[in-house]
Amino acid sequence: MRQESKNLSELSERVLKGDRSAISKAISAIENRDEGSDNLLKRLFPHTGHAFIIGITGPPGTGKSSLVDRLAKIYRSNGSKVAILAVDPTSPVSGGAILGDRVRMLEHSLDPGVYIRSMASRGDEGGLSRAARNAIRVMDAAGNDIILAETVGIGQAEVEIVQVADLVIVVLMPELGDEIQAVKAGLMEIGDIFAVNKSDLPGSDKVIYNLESILSSKEEWGQSSIKVSAKTGEGLEDLVALIEKYRKIFGSSEAAKKRKLVNLSNELVRNVSFVLSQRAEESLRAGRELQGVVSKVANRELDPESATKILMEAVSNEANSHKHASTTRRSTRRRS
Numbered sequence: 140m141r142q143e144s145k146n147l148s149e150l151s152e153r154v155l156k157g158d159r160s161a162i163s164k165a166i167s168a169i170e171n172r173d174e175g176s177d178n179l180l181k182r183l184f185p186h187t188g189h190a191f192i193i194g195i196t197g198p199p200g201t202g203k204s205s206l207v208d209r210l211a212k213i214y215r216s217n218g219s220k221v222a223i224l225a226v227d228p229t230s231p232v233s234g235g236a237i238l239g240d241r242v243r244m245l246e247h248s249l250d251p252g253v254y255i256r257s258m259a260s261r262g263d264e265g266g267l268s269r270a271a272r273n274a275i276r277v278m279d280a281a282g283n284d285i286i287l288a289e290t291v292g293i294g295q296a297e298v299e300i301v302q303v304a305d306l307v308i309v310v311l312m313p314e315l316g317d318e319i320q321a322v323k324a325g326l327m328e329i330g331d332i333f334a335v336n337k338s339d340l341p342g343s344d345k346v347i348y349n350l351e352s353i354l355s356s357k358e359e360w361g362q363s364s365i366k367v368s369a370k371t372g373e374g375l376e377d378l379v380a381l382i383e384k385y386r387k388i389f390g391s392s393e394a395a396k397k398r399k400l401v402n403l404s405n406e407l408v409r410n411v412s413f414v415l416s417q418r419a420e421e422s423l424r425a426g427r428e429l430q431g432v433v434s435k436v437a438n439r440e441l442d443p444e445s446a447t448k449i450l451m452e453a454v455s456n457e458a459n460s461h462k463h464a465s466t467t468r469r470s471t472r473r474r475s
């Protein structure tokens with residue numbers, strides 16, 4: 140135990156100094172929920188809050204990684220310390236998309252100023268977004284100025300991941316035919332800046348026009364759209380200028396503070412319900428009640444709603460008996 144805490148304090152010291160292998164180790168430990176990783180996060184958390192976190196999301200193939208790459212270069216040339224997290228909720232660790240990202244981003248691995256990490260789903264989206272949010276915190280504690288977090292897709296998982304971001308860029312492209320879909324999927328709600336990438340191809344003016352007509356009705360946020368090309372570099376300096384403007388104006392506003400609180404409370408509620416549902420499942424599958432209740436429902440002796448109530452009771456009794464046992468254990472120890 141003492142050895143573990145020595146290792147932990149050593150690891151957290153190294154993370155705080157920005158040691159890349161320590162950052163990787165820490166993120167892996169947190170991702171795998173290794174013993175001691177909670178304590179590691181506890182040590183690092185007070186050192187977070189320095190980085191500006193940019194979430195980058197949008198439908199597949201719009202050029203998110205290419206833009207991340209470009210933005211990283213621009214911020215690096217300004218002397219900022221940059222970290223990149225590429226999260227892919229849609230493919231397993233060995234999946235093609237994430238490998239593609241790695242290859243494309245390899246360029247940066249030669250640059251000691253950019254730390255890159257990929258993370259993919261293991262079939263557990265709740266666990267992934269939790270790991271991703273905490274990985275961003277490790278990167279923040281390590282002294283990065285800018286963290287670029289890319290998530291692919293348009294579902295709930297990426298919405299959860301980008302909720303830790305200070306600014307969200309939604310990347311679209313011409314001929315997507317998906318803009319309306321994106322609106323429906325809630326991307327219009329979460330985006331601060333809508334970057335219409337691939338402006339070197341025809342059709343981006345039309346997308347901007349459609350976007351503006353939707354955005355103008357949401358004045359309270361000051362959402363904006365911009366035409367860029369990660370390929371030619373068009374609009375990228377303007378995009379950075381827009382990010383910086385947003386950072387100055389919105390970053391310290393009351394609305395931003397409120398948004399942080401809302402995001403944090405969403406995160407905590409989700410964490411608790413995630414752990415509770417996992418526990419409930421484990422306890423039900425390990426216990427005896429489930430089978431009995433199932434056969435009663437199958438035989439029409441019990442309806443599913445009443446069965447649910449019985450099982451909920453069983454789960455909460457089990458939880459209470461655990462709690463009781465551990466308090467008794469603790470007080471016996473204290474007495475002896």
Ligand SMILES: Nc1nc2c(ncn2[C@@H]2O[C@H](COP(=O)(O)OP(=O)(O)OP(=O)(O)O)[C@@H](O)[C@H]2O)c(=O)[nH]1
Nearest residue numbers: 199200201202203204205236291336337368369370
């Ligand atoms: N013409 C053109 N192609 C681009 C531009 N930006 C990216 N691409 C190409 O679009 C394809 C997808 O780019 P990525 O950067 O991988 O897009 P992504 O959104 O990260 O893709 P996923 O992570 O798989 O969703 C690649 O072939 C890029 O070369 C651009 O500005 N113009």
Ligand SMILES: [Mg+2]
Nearest residue numbers: 203204240291
């Ligand atoms: Mg990508």
